[in-house]
Amino acid sequence: MQFFVDTANIDEIKEAQAMGVLDGVTTNPSLMSKESGNFDEIIREICEIVDGPVSAEVVSTDFDGMMAEARKNAAIHEQVVVKIPIILDGLKAVKACSNEGIRTNVTLCFSPTQALMAAKAGASYISPFIGRLDDLGQDGMDLIATIRQIYNNYGFETQVLAASLRSTKHVVECALAGADVVTLPPDVLKKLLTHPLTDSGLERFLADWKSWEEGKK
Ligand code: E4P
Secondary structure, three states: OEEEEEOOOHHHHHHHHHOOOOOEEEOOHHHHOOOOOOHHHHHHHHHHHOOOOEEEEOOOOOHHHHHHHHHHHHHHOOOEEEEEEOOHHHHHHHHHHHHHOOOEEEEEEOOHHHHHHHHHOOOOEEEEEHHHHHHOOOOHHHHHHHHHHHHHHHOOOOEEEEEOOOOHHHHHHHHHHOOOEEEEOHHHHHHOOOOHHHHHHHHHHHHHHHHHHHHOO
8 A cells, every 4th residue: 555645745745755655745726725835846846855646736627727737737747646626627637638648646536436437537546535525424435445346346547545534544444445545644644653552662661671771780
């Protein structure tokens, strides 16, 4: 399973990269709006920090606008994956990008049929939003499992990129459901490593070691 971090913040990305397990980055217009600076420069800098795919989202909603942005974003850096929402013109843009060799991450996916359409159009990644479904009282993880099954049934190569994750439990459930990638808020990425019993256990080991050493004096 690949780990992406879901942020456009350079410091957070550097910190995640330093952990040594980062495979890529996803951004979106809301995350980008929290940063200062120029879109192209931020995306280029992220690509220079991380050796993996970096999603850069379009904000046009018509086919021509999306394609113009897709070509511009893809030209920023070879690691860029163009993020496109799953609307009608978005689907057409995904197909056109696929024909032009531009990789795409199809975003705002909330149903199996949207994922099926994205795969048929040649999407590189599909991003089902788990947390936002859970927020509505639906089971986001069901969507991951269903898309996994559909893609397996027909041999689609589109990667399942589980998005809108809120917890470490989500990550475990995504791994069990066979998601190819999880994109995580930086705090959730850090929490994957921690456990209170590890901390208290280490504290005890070090205290016992110290008293043993002191007893030899
Ligand atoms: C996915 O690529 C999105 O950027 C992100 O995961 C959305 O998460 P949110 O629902 O926490 O905003």
